[in-house]
Amino acid sequence: MLVYADGGSHRPVLRRDGNWTVLQSEDAARNSEGQTTMDSSGPNRSKNGPESPADHTIQLKLDDMLFLYTDGAVEYRNAQDERFGEDRLLGALGGAPADASPESVISCVSSGIASFAKGAEQTDDITMLCLKYNGIQAGDSGVLVGDGGVQAEDGVMLIED
Numbered sequence: 274m275l276v277y278a279d280g281g282s283h284r285p286v287l288r289r290d291g292n293w294t295v296l297q298s299e300d301a302a303r304n305s306e307g308q309t310t311m312d313s314s315g316p317n318r319s320k321n322g323p324e325s326p327a328d329h330t331i332q333l334k335l336d337d338m339l340f341l342y343t344d345g346a347v348e349y350r351n352a353q354d355e356r357f358g359e360d361r362l363l364g365a366l367g368g369a370p371a372d373a374s375p376e377s378v379i380s381c382v383s384s385g386i387a388s389f390a391k392g393a394e395q396t397d398d399i400t401m402l403c404l405k406y407n408g409i410q411a412g413d414s415g416v417l418v419g420d421g422g423v424q425a426e427d428g429v430m431l432i433e434d
Contacts, residue, residue, distance in 0.1 A: 274330060274331070274332050274333070275330070275331050275332075275333050275339075276328055276329070276330050277328070277329055277331075278327065278328055278329075282343075282344075283341075283342060283343070283344060283347065283359075284296050285339050285340065285341050286339070286340040286341075286342075286362070286363070286366060287331070287337060287338070287339055287340075288337065288338040288339075288340070288366070288378075289334060289337050291371050293340070293363055293366040293367055295359065295363070296329070296331065333406040334406070335406065335407070335408045336405065336406065336407075337405070337406045338375065338378065338403060338404065338405045338406070339403070339404045339406075340366060340378060340382075340401070340402070340403045341401070341402045341403075341404075342362070342382075342399070342400065342401045342402070343397075343398060343399060343400040343401075344397065345395070345397035345398045345399040345400070346362060346382070346386060346399045346400075346401060347359055347361075347362055348397060349386055349389070349390055349393075349395065349397070349399070350393060350396070351389055351390050351391055351393045352391060352392070352393045357385075357386055357389050357390075361385065361389060362382065362385075364385070365381055365382045365384075365385030365386070366378065366381070366382060368381055368385070369381040374405070375403035375404060375405050376403075378403045379401045379402075379403050382401060383401070386399070
């Protein structure tokens with residue numbers, strides 16, 4: 274299980290069973306074919322108000338991928354002042370082969386942005402992160418602690434400041 278906070282940033286994109294789905298707290302999520310795929314937990318608000326991060330939970334399955342990105346990716350503008358946008362992002366993700374590694378997924382999106390931009394100047398940073406869930410392997414303790422206070426226990430990620 275993955276618990277993540279949404280501080281108003283762009284929603285993660287989940288690949289499950291070959292389909293990329295934007296995880297969002299509106300009434301439904303869209304996949305790379307533009308179809309409505311799942312219900313979700315309500316508006317992007319917490320009990321502390323609209324500016325506070327809201328917690329979301331997702332049960333990850335073996336081979337699921339999560340793609341996270343900053344606004345520079347979807348707000349990149351070409352010479353015609355068109356935004357790359359979420360639809361083109363989903364299209365670029367959908368163009369990655371089913372067996373693509375996280376590095377290949379990021380490369381596919383980077384290529385999609387570059388093709389769209391056709392040399393237009395980049396005005397914002399672009400940061401992308403793609404993760405693949407490999408499950409908990411036999412012999413794993415189920416508890417991992419890394420740099421920055423990141424801890425995983427039984428598949429739940431806890432991130433401490």
